[in-house]
Amino acid sequence: xxxxxxxxxxxxxxxxxxxxxxxxxxxxxxxxxxxxxxxxxxxxxxx
Amino acid sequence: xxxxxxxxxxxxxxxxxxxxxxxxxxxxxxxxxxxxxxxxxxxxxxxxxxxxxxxxxxxxxxxxxxxxxxxxxxxxxxxxxxxxxxxxxxxxxxxxxxxxxxxxxxxxxxxxxxxxxxxxxxxxxxxxxxxxxxxxxxxxxxxxxxxxxxxxxxxxxxxxxxxxxxxxxxxxxxxxxxxxxxxxxxxxxxxxxxxxxxxxxxxxxxxxxxxxxxxxxxxxxxxxxxxxxxxxxxxxxxxxxxxxxxxxxxxxxxxxxxxxxxxxxxxxxxxxxxxx
Numbered sequence: 001x002x003x004x005x006x007x008x009x010x011x012x013x014x015x016x017x018x019x020x021x022x023x024x025x026x027x028x029x030x031x032x033x034x035x036x037x038x039x040x041x042x043x044x045x046x047x
Numbered sequence: 048x049x050x051x052x053x054x055x056x057x058x059x060x061x062x063x064x065x066x067x068x069x070x071x072x073x074x075x076x077x078x079x080x081x082x083x084x085x086x087x088x089x090x091x092x093x094x095x096x097x098x099x100x101x102x103x104x105x106x107x108x109x110x111x112x113x114x115x116x117x118x119x120x121x122x123x124x125x126x127x128x129x130x131x132x133x134x135x136x137x138x139x140x141x142x143x144x145x146x147x148x149x150x151x152x153x154x155x156x157x158x159x160x161x162x163x164x165x166x167x168x169x170x171x172x173x174x175x176x177x178x179x180x181x182x183x184x185x186x187x188x189x190x191x192x193x194x195x196x197x198x199x200x201x202x203x204x205x206x207x208x209x210x211x212x213x214x215x216x217x218x219x220x221x222x223x224x225x226x227x228x229x230x231x232x233x234x235x236x237x238x239x240x241x242x243x244x245x246x247x248x249x250x251x252x253x254x255x256x257x258x259x260x261x262x263x264x265x266x267x268x269x270x271x272x273x274x275x276x277x278x279x280x281x282x283x284x285x286x287x288x289x290x291x292x293x294x295x296x297x298x299x300x301x302x303x304x305x306x307x308x309x310x311x312x313x314x315x316x317x318x319x320x321x322x323x
Contacts, residue, residue, distance in 0.1 A: 005267070024127060028116070029127055031123070044100055
């Protein structure tokens with residue numbers, strides 16, 4: 001259990017880097033960019 | 048003498064909070080022109096809660112991006128946003144809340160207003176679980192089922208303060224389009240700000256879903272305050288000194304502000320960087 005607790009952060013780090021790589025590969029950056037470049041009407045309470 | 052010295056100036060954490068708020072919102076001409084920034088840095092999520100529709104924002108809000116990604120997750124899952132959140136989480140945990148969140152900074156400034164304060168108690172401990180309900184209901188279920196960014200649309204006071212009010216004030220077309228939801232969000236904002244005058248970081252403790260996400264990583268994050276068990280006498284001075292609803296240093300409610308370290312009589316609380 002202690003050993004698992006010790007390696008857990010590294011597993012999470014690996015998983016996050018994996019997700020980030022997959023996300024960048026499938027255009028996640030562009031999706032966020034396209035959304036953030038426009039006024040979000042829901043965020044400002046109009047949409 | 049030492050007490051006087053401590054109260055002399057703002058702490059390093061205050062400077063970090065101020066720096067983060069300025070860095071996230073450094074498109075100053077956006078405020079003047081009531082226009083949002085459209086540069087490529089908007090594709091990068093910032094760690095703290097900072098609305099991407101704020102005229103000054105140069106990065107994306109991770110929570111807004113997550114909801115937006117979940118809206119279209121039937122066709123494309125938001126791996127990029129999830130990966131970013133996990134990366135911030137595993138390195139910093141809720142250190143983001145304590146050091147890098149502009150809305151957290153604002154709440155702490157409001158708490159400095161001299162009024163009677165609500166101390167942590169059993170009710171606040173129960174209420175601190177509410178943020179997990181809000182995370183599941185408004186950030187995950189509503190975007191998936193109702194196809195609307197539930198938290199941004201119905202709750203987020205940061206969006207109203209940073210984006211809604213400045214844009215509506217500077218843009219006549221937007222002013223004409225406001226309706227019930229805008230009024231509701233202004234009410235939520237006012238209630239939140241009022242709460243934060245009396246209750247330390249009321250929004251972070253009870254409502255913020257971003258804090259809820261980071262809280263899962265907090266006990267295992269690479270950076271943060273940890274107790275040296277060999278020195279700890281379990282006197283609970285750290286828990287008593289903390290204004291969040293913590294049960295122990297570094298748990299899910301701890302925002303890693305370091306206030307406990309100053310109060311520990313044994314010097315058992317240390318900042319840990321990376322090495323486990």
